[in-house]
Amino acid sequence: MMQPTHSSRRILLPARAWFIVVSLGLALFVNLIPFGRLPLVPDWVALVLTFWCVHQPQRVGMGAAFVLGLAMDIADGSVMGQHALAYVPLAFAAAGLSKRILWFPLLQQALHVLPMLLAAQIIMVVARTTGGGEFPGLLYFFSSFSGALLWHPLTYLLLLPQYRPVERDENRPI
Amino acid sequence: MSVVGHTPPPFFKRGPAPLTQLVFFVTLSIALLFADLRFHTLEWARLAVTTVAWPLQRMAGLPVAAAGDAGHYFSSLTTLQTENADYKKKLLATANQLLRQEHLEQENMRLRALLDMKARQPATGRIAQILYAARDPFSRRVIIDKGVQEGIVAGQAVIDDIGVIGQVTRVFPLTSEVTLLTDKDQAIPVEVQRNGLRAVLNGAGAGMMELRFLAANADVKPGDTLVTSGLDGVYLDGLPVAKVTRIDRDNSYAFARITCEPLAGVERHGQVLVLGKREVTPPPPDEAGDAAKPGKGKRVKKSQNRKP
Numbered sequence: 001m002m003q004p005t006h007s008s009r010r011i012l013l014p015a016r017a018w019f020i021v022v023s024l025g026l027a028l029f030v031n032l033i034p035f036g037r038l039p040l041v042p043d044w045v046a047l048v049l050t051f052w053c054v055h056q057p058q059r060v061g062m063g064a065a066f067v068l069g070l071a072m073d074i075a076d077g078s079v080m081g082q083h084a085l086a087y088v089p090l091a092f093a094a095a096g097l098s099k100r101i102l103w104f105p106l107l108q109q110a111l112h113v114l115p116m117l118l119a120a121q122i123i124m125v126v127a128r129t130t131g132g133g134e135f136p137g138l139l140y141f142f143s144s145f146s147g148a149l150l151w152h153p154l155t156y157l158l159l160l161p162q163y164r165p166v167e168r169d170e171n172r173p174i
Numbered sequence: 175m176s177v178v179g180h181t182p183p184p185f186f187k188r189g190p191a192p193l194t195q196l197v198f199f200v201t202l203s204i205a206l207l208f209a210d211l212r213f214h215t216l217e218w219a220r221l222a223v224t225t226v227a228w229p230l231q232r233m234a235g236l237p238v239a240a241a242g243d244a245g246h247y248f249s250s251l252t253t254l255q256t257e258n259a260d261y262k263k264k265l266l267a268t269a270n271q272l273l274r275q276e277h278l279e280q281e282n283m284r285l286r287a288l289l290d291m292k293a294r295q296p297a298t299g300r301i302a303q304i305l306y307a308a309r310d311p312f313s314r315r316v317i318i319d320k321g322v323q324e325g326i327v328a329g330q331a332v333i334d335d336i337g338v339i340g341q342v343t344r345v346f347p348l349t350s351e352v353t354l355l356t357d358k359d360q361a362i363p364v365e366v367q368r369n370g371l372r373a374v375l376n377g378a379g380a381g382m383m384e385l386r387f388l389a390a391n392a393d394v395k396p397g398d399t400l401v402t403s404g405l406d407g408v409y410l411d412g413l414p415v416a417k418v419t420r421i422d423r424d425n426s427y428a429f430a431r432i433t434c435e436p437l438a439g440v441e442r443h444g445q446v447l448v449l450g451k452r453e454v455t456p457p458p459p460d461e462a463g464d465a466a467k468p469g470k471g472k473r474v475k476k477s478q479n480r481k482p
Contacts, residue, residue, distance in 0.1 A: 032234035034306035034317075062195045066202065074223045075231070077317075077344075077351060078310040080216045081206030088199040092192060125312075131211045133312030134358045134379030140311055 012162040015056050019161055023048055024060075024068065032075050039139040042147035045072055046120055049087060050113055051151075051158055053094035054101050065091035082127055086120040093119070106152045114148035217344070224346050235306060298450035300324060302332075305349065314357040314377065316340075320448060321348045329408060331449045337414035337438035338362065338402060339446060352446075355415070355436055356381050364415050365403040369393055372403050375416060375434060383416050385432035390423050394432055407452055414438070 027044035035041045045068050052060035069084025076083070093116050094101075101112045121144055129135055189195070210216045224231075300320055308315040320326050322345050330342045332352050340360065344351040353360050357377045364375045364385075371393060378384040388394060398418040404411025416434040423430045 036307040080210040081203040085203035128312040136311035
């Protein structure tokens with residue numbers, strides 16, 4: 001199974017389903033931490049969701065995005081459907097562009113991810129301000145930038161379980 | 175892509191096409207948005223999920239709470255001592271009023287009984303702690319640590335030691351959500367303390383409030399204090415709410431733009447008092463019914479006019 005990653009030398013093990021679920025659950029938990037109105041705190045769920053949609057587009061898709069969006073709406077106390085409305089196009093774009101994104105080195109991958117995260121935030125702002133909410137200020141969009149900056153370390157972290165073979169064998173090429 | 179008469183082998187089955195999925199889920203999300211924004215029909219689902227996820231939410235709040243506690247732990251003894259001295263001084267300064275308060279209240283009750291007026295409603299309340307500000311950046315809400323189990327009901331007013339800070343809008347078993355006065359959807363009936371001019375104060379976002387629908391020549395000055403008028407049956411009357419900071423009287427508009435600043439520590443954290451629910455005053459006689467009737471009549475008339 002040839003997979004383009006940041007270095008095409010690398011051949012990865014298949015991702016485990018439980019690891020995907022745990023990482024998404026953990027992102028949701030970290031998002032629950034009440035930072036209040038602190039800017040620069042990235043939306044971890046959006047970031048991890050984008051990661052899996054790019055790397056495993058056949059396993060994590062818009063259904064997962066929708067469910068996670070609803071979970072975030074309840075966790076945030078925002079209007080139901082707000083995060084779902086933003087995450088579903090995010091998952092669509094990430095899965096659609098995954099073939100392209102994976103050929104780039106990690107920093108350029110982050111440049112692909114940034115507009116997607118920004119678009120998700122803009123969708124939320126439009127949905128809420130038309131619904132009578134207040135505009136949260138331009139600082140609100142900083143969380144997308146910090147999220148894109150975290151793409152590099154996050155990729156290493158989430159691909160870590162896929163790097164090593166189950167049993168070591170010196171004679172095998174992988 | 176299947177040639178006519180040939181379905182693709184199950185190996186390539188990947189569910190519905192991405193675009194179909196996108197349209198389906200986006201439509202579903204927008205339907206949910208409408209259902210929640212317009213009709214508020216999804217509160218039961220929110221309540222159920224929040225109740226189940228309560229321990230998780232508490233756990234996520236621990237690091238922030240721990241950081242706050244650490245900050246308290248390292249605040250020096252001298253700060254605490256000066257603070258304590260300040261409080262004692264303040265207590266002494268208000269002792270005069272406090273000592274006479276009970277006497278005055280009883281006198282007031284007797285006089286009201288003599289005049290055959292309705293007794294003023296007694297103020298009861300529960301002390302609660304603000305746990306954290308809700309993460310939603312499009313509204314101004316905080317979570318307090320008292321819920322249904324402590325008898326909190328949606329609609330109760332919340333005050334701190336200086337004035338009104340908001341209203342309970344959602345109650346969960348152990349917590350409740352308070353919408354602050356600075357939230358754009360929050361309105362509070364007030365009157366100008368100086369002359370008793372009544373108005374409605376709305377949140378304007380960014381920590382400010384706006385006094386709406388007052389004529390351009392209304393008697394309001396910068397520095398005026400606004401207190402609750404108590405006309406709504408939610409807030410007790412006479413609670414301080416805000417101070418007028420700026421007035422733009424533009425003659426091209428019918429109304430003046432009056433910006434106000436909340437008096438209470440609306441955007442700060444700490445202890446608050448959730449006031450007991452006021453007894454509901456009887457509704458005005460069938461005003462809604464009357465208002466609805468002419469509308470219906472008009473529509474009927476229009477259709478009748480259209481027919482011939």
